[in-house]
Amino acid sequence: MTDKPPAHARFRPSSIPRLAPPPANPDIVVIGAGAAGIGAARRLLERGLSVAVLEARDRVGGRAVTVRLRGHAVDLGAHWLHAGSINPLVRLGRARGEPLRRAPQDSHVRVGRRPGRPEEMRASARAFDLADRAMTLAARDGGPDRPAADALPPGLGPWRARVALVHGLVSGRPLGEVSLHDFPSLEYGDNLFIAGGYGAYLARLAHGLPVALSTPVAGVARTGEGVRVETAAGAAVSARAVIVTAPVMVLREAIRFDPPLPASIRAAIDGFSNGIYEHAVLHWPSSPFRGADRLASLVGGRHAPPGLLTRIDGTPFHYVELDAPSIAATGGDEDAVRRLVRRVLAEHVGSRGLRDLSIPLVSQWRRDPWSLGSWAVVPPGHAPARAALREPVGERIWFAGEALSHRQWGTVGGAYEEGARAADAAADRVLNRTP
Ligand SMILES: Cc1cc2nc3c(=O)[nH]c(=O)nc-3n(C[C@H](O)[C@H](O)[C@H](O)COP(=O)(O)OP(=O)(O)OC[C@H]3O[C@@H](n4cnc5c(N)ncnc54)[C@H](O)[C@@H]3O)c2cc1C
Numbered sequence: 001m002t003d004k005p006p007a008h009a010r011f012r013p014s015s016i017p018r019l020a021p022p023p024a025n026p027d028i029v030v031i032g033a034g035a036a037g038i039g040a041a042r043r044l045l046e047r048g049l050s051v052a053v054l055e056a057r058d059r060v061g062g063r064a065v066t067v068r069l070r071g072h073a074v075d076l077g078a079h080w081l082h083a084g085s086i087n088p089l090v091r092l093g094r095a096r097g098e099p100l101r102r103a104p105q106d107s108h109v110r111v112g113r114r115p116g117r118p119e120e121m122r123a124s125a126r127a128f129d130l131a132d133r134a135m136t137l138a139a140r141d142g143g144p145d146r147p148a149a150d151a152l153p154p155g156l157g158p159w160r161a162r163v164a165l166v167h168g169l170v171s172g173r174p175l176g177e178v179s180l181h182d183f184p185s186l187e188y189g190d191n192l193f194i195a196g197g198y199g200a201y202l203a204r205l206a207h208g209l210p211v212a213l214s215t216p217v218a219g220v221a222r223t224g225e226g227v228r229v230e231t232a233a234g235a236a237v238s239a240r241a242v243i244v245t246a247p248v249m250v251l252r253e254a255i256r257f258d259p260p261l262p263a264s265i266r267a268a269i270d271g272f273s274n275g276i277y278e279h280a281v282l283h284w285p286s287s288p289f290r291g292a293d294r295l296a297s298l299v300g301g302r303h304a305p306p307g308l309l310t311r312i313d314g315t316p317f318h319y320v321e322l323d324a325p326s327i328a329a330t331g332g333d334e335d336a337v338r339r340l341v342r343r344v345l346a347e348h349v350g351s352r353g354l355r356d357l358s359i360p361l362v363s364q365w366r367r368d369p370w371s372l373g374s375w376a377v378v379p380p381g382h383a384p385a386r387a388a389l390r391e392p393v394g395e396r397i398w399f400a401g402e403a404l405s406h407r408q409w410g411t412v413g414g415a416y417e418e419g420a421r422a423a424d425a426a427a428d429r430v431l432n433r434t435p
Contacts, residue, residue: 006364007334008076011067013059015200022052022210022237027430028423029054029229029237031217031255032245033209034062035202035412036400039088039419040243041209047427052237053209054229056216056246056370060206063247063371064412066197069360072315073197074281076363077374078412079309079319081198084190087413088420089201099195101293108289108296108310110348116297124297127159131167136184147380148183149175162299169306169323172275172377172410181383185406193293195313198412216370220244221258222394225433240433241396241426245419248389248403249274249372261393268388272403274373275410276324276366280341284357285316288349301347303340320344327366334362375410376403390421395429398422 028044030037033055044051059065064078080103084090093100109116109124116124131152138151149164152175156163168174171183194201219230226240246255248269260266289296289310296308307321320341330336338359345354365371378385386406389399400422401415408414 006368007361008065008363008365009368011069011076011361013061013199013203014066014068014073014197015203017060017203017207017209019060019206019213020208020210022054022212023050024237026050026052026210026237026239027241028052028426029227029239029242030245030419031220031229031242032056032062032401033060033206033211033213034245034401035064035089035415036245036402036419036422037062037243038202038206038209039416040245040400040423041211041419042205043420043423044427045209047423047431049427049430051210052239053211054215054217054231054237055211055213058214060209060211060213061199061202062415063365063374064199064202066199066203069281069317070283072313072317073195073200074312074317075197075199076279076281076361077365078198079193079312081192081194081413082190082411083408083413084192086407087411088417089413090192092205093194093201098201100192101195103191103193104291104294107294110296110298110300112300113348113350116299123157124159124162127156127163128166131156131163132184135180139180139184145179145181145381145383147176148178148180151180161304162297165304165306165323168325169277169321170410172277172373172375173273173324173379177273177377177379179378179380179383182378182386182409186409193313202412217246217255219256219258220397222396225396227396240430241398243398243400243419243422243426245399245401245415247371247373247401248272248376250370254369257393257397264388265391265393265399268385271379271382271385272376273379274366275375275377276322276327277374278322278327278337278363278365280320280322280337280359280362282318282320282341282357282359283316284318284354286353286356287311287316287318288353289318298344298348301344303344303347305341305344322362332364332367334364337362378409392425392429398426
């Protein structure tokens, strides 16, 4: 670990919203201006309350940020609008006339250097189906929690490793480290994208919000009827309630609570593990993958890359999706990741196919002090943690963020929804409280 800023933090966002100055005596403080903080602040203002959002970074959006690279919008964090039918940002995007587009359902398959055959594609789809059904049934069988990997059924044949790899990727940890009871709760189908990037969309939603940037919070104290939120610079903002949206991995160390949080809440926070998922951003004009926005499954080589998203919005940009084992195998070093990506791609397209490939950046969210991971993962035995965190503390501290979402955990939509939920609960409490 070095003191150098993580690679993605060296790029400026493509879209910078105009923010309002936060009031000195707000009804409610929101800690963090990522999806959950933006969702919370928008809902509190709709409810007629005054709000001050305190954000550690010098930008909004948290783990969703879009930058401009070689004239194109590139997301360095979140990119898919998952679970379209229940994602509040899809609903809101449609109402606002945002440029949403459906993600293609089909993907490229390459087995070694050749395209996959129709029977291989069918076998792969069948294996994923079988696994999904088996895991969903096993999670509901009433037995004790166990690693999600234990519920992979027999009969997946040569596709077993691929199924485990892909599910491990979307989980943020290998399936042996993921709770079976929690895993199937994720709503993953029906994905969309947005032109100009997901981070830029969130930045538009932050327009006009009262946010203080570069203001890390170091402490939350309960005082009389309210709270005092203390910044790392030694300032304090008093309010009637606070909504804390800092990632749970950050919360453990960065924010001191006085009096300390109840043991059940502390145990819920401490029990999550940090999900690892990073993007290697590829600029590859001559890539053999045609069309736009298709995933590519590369199988049959010595190295098994978990994911490749090709020709984003029809541009020469691609993402290699890196999981925890690939990051561990490279020691997390950016250049080692670049070499791994080149080795993997060369197996499938030959070295000459990579002549115009460049890899301008590899994200490092796990090293970013304001995220310390890509999302929170529930290990076996820890499944009640998401619900436990929804309980307010002393009727004046609410938590929100992707980690609390049951059906959309690890996503921007889930974080936004949890922000709005916490805002409603806090607003109900504040508006009904006699002064
Ligand atoms: C590479 C990558 C790809 C992803 N892909 C997708 C995807 O395609 N689709 C999807 O839906 N999700 C994706 N995700 C997950 C998604 O980005 C997150 O789930 C979501 O952005 C979390 O929102 P949040 O508001 O809970 O947290 P954050 O976005 O992390 O927001 C929390 C905010 O709190 C701030 N903060 C932290 N500590 C403090 C403090 N002490 N004081 C003040 N502020 C503080 C942070 O700076 C941050 O702005 C991806 C994540 C990564 C890393």
